[in-house]
Each structure stands twice: as structure tokens, then as C-alpha cells.
Amino acid sequence: MIELWFDPDPNDQLQLIWVLDQFHAQPDMLAKLKLRLVGFSLLTMDPAWRGWNEVPLANIRPVDIETASMCWQAYRATTPEACFDVVHRDLSAFPLLRPALLDLLRELPWSESGLGATEMRLLELVAAGFLGTSALFYLRGFRQGGVFNDMEIGRLLEGLAHGPRPAIAGLDDGLRVIEPENARARLAAFQRSRLSVTEFGKTVLAHREDFTDHNPIDRWWGGTRLTNDNLWRWNPALSRT
Incomplete structure (x- = not known):
């Protein structure tokens, strides 16, 4: 058996x-x-x-x-x-x-904000006072979701912080140039970061702005490549049907 x-x-x-x-x-x-x-x-x-x-x-x-x-x-x-x-x-x-x-x-961009569920939760946690990254990485209960591992959470934070119109400020700029394979240097950069929500991020949290209207999107969801020109969205109301 x-x-x-x-x-x-x-x-x-x-x-x-x-x-x-x-x-x-x-x-x-x-x-x-x-x-x-x-x-x-x-x-x-x-x-x-x-x-x-x-x-x-x-x-x-x-x-x-x-x-x-x-x-x-x-x-x-x-x-x-x-x-x-x-x-x-x-x-x-x-x-x-x-x-x-x-x-x-729910990790597809939401119709109300342009962010997936975990991205929105990270933004909420930073707005609530989680200035360091350790809790965002390791306290999965706070994140309320288990789709992404620690390394992937880091990439989500970079997407929120390093676009043309960032929703998060304070993420170490060294992450822009550190090789993805250099886990030790990336961890140190994350640990140096002190995060805050930008004014734009506050409008995204309030569903008054769509993150994808101001930032490039290019990632995979299963077999679907999500881009600004091919942006499949999640409507939260559908999960209650």
C-alpha cells in the first residue's frame, strides 16, 4: 500500500x-x-x-x-x-x-486594487506598523495565507516597493542589484529595511487606485502569464457564491 x-x-x-x-x-x-x-x-x-x-x-x-x-x-x-x-x-x-x-x-490581481490577496495583506501589515520584514517572512499566521514561501514573499515586497509608483517605501535599494542566488546578501538587505506605506499605497489600500494602472505586471499564475495587456482579475464577490 x-x-x-x-x-x-x-x-x-x-x-x-x-x-x-x-x-x-x-x-x-x-x-x-x-x-x-x-x-x-x-x-x-x-x-x-x-x-x-x-x-x-x-x-x-x-x-x-x-x-x-x-x-x-x-x-x-x-x-x-x-x-x-x-x-x-x-x-x-x-x-x-x-x-x-x-x-x-485570490492571488490574481483583485478588481478593486490590482493586488493579489497576499500583496494586499503585506500592505495592510506594513500600514499597521510592521516596519521590519522578519514578521512578514516568518509569521505566517499574520499573513493569513500559505500560497507563497519566504523567498516569494521577498519578491512580492520588491514588486510593491520598486516599481515606478511604489506602494511601500523603505525597502533596501541594494535588493535592486543583488543577484537572486545570493541569499545571504538578500536576507541582510531585507533585515536592514524599515518599511512604510506611501501615499499611493494608502490609496490602493482604500481601493481608490489600482496598482496595475501605474506599475508593470509580468508574472506567472499557473500556466497563465499575467501582464498589463493580459491581466486576469479576481472579483472577491465570486468567492462567496
């Missing part, structure tokens, strides 16, 4: 559906697969915990492989439309997948 253990975090759920998509080519392995429905972070669990066998264990059926493959292909598509469609399908075999996909969709 092969047991699959994946955290609820969006990137872990993406790994799960990617792994299951590979079993399309190995149907003889399906009978050996079981899925543990893990509702907690495996990384933070005490190794001495004795409740591992109490985590629900589910069979994986051929229809579940089809569902996982459908979701993986939707995320890899050249627009987010297919991914938005699958969150309204029956995903009951993977109870942690729909929340994860919604978290990912």
Missing part, C-alpha cells in the same frame, strides 16, 4: 493533484494508493505524536484520478477560467482542494 500525505496548503495540494495525474499512465498502481486527509501542517507536528493512524484514510478511485487530472490541467491552462470552473465541480473526494484552489485564485 502507498499512502499519500499532503498538507492543506495550496502548493501541497497542487503537488497532490500533479502526482495523481501521473497515475493516468499507471492504472495498475491505483489499487495500492490511499490518501490521508491531512488537515494540519505536517512540518510543525511533533514527531512523538501518536495519532498518525487516526488521520482519515481514503481510497482513490479511477474517478478521483480523473478529478485530480482535470484540476491539474485547469491550473496549467493559459487562462484561469478553467480553474475557476473546477472549483464549482464536485471535489468532495479531495476536501482540502477547493479551499486551496480558491486561495490560489
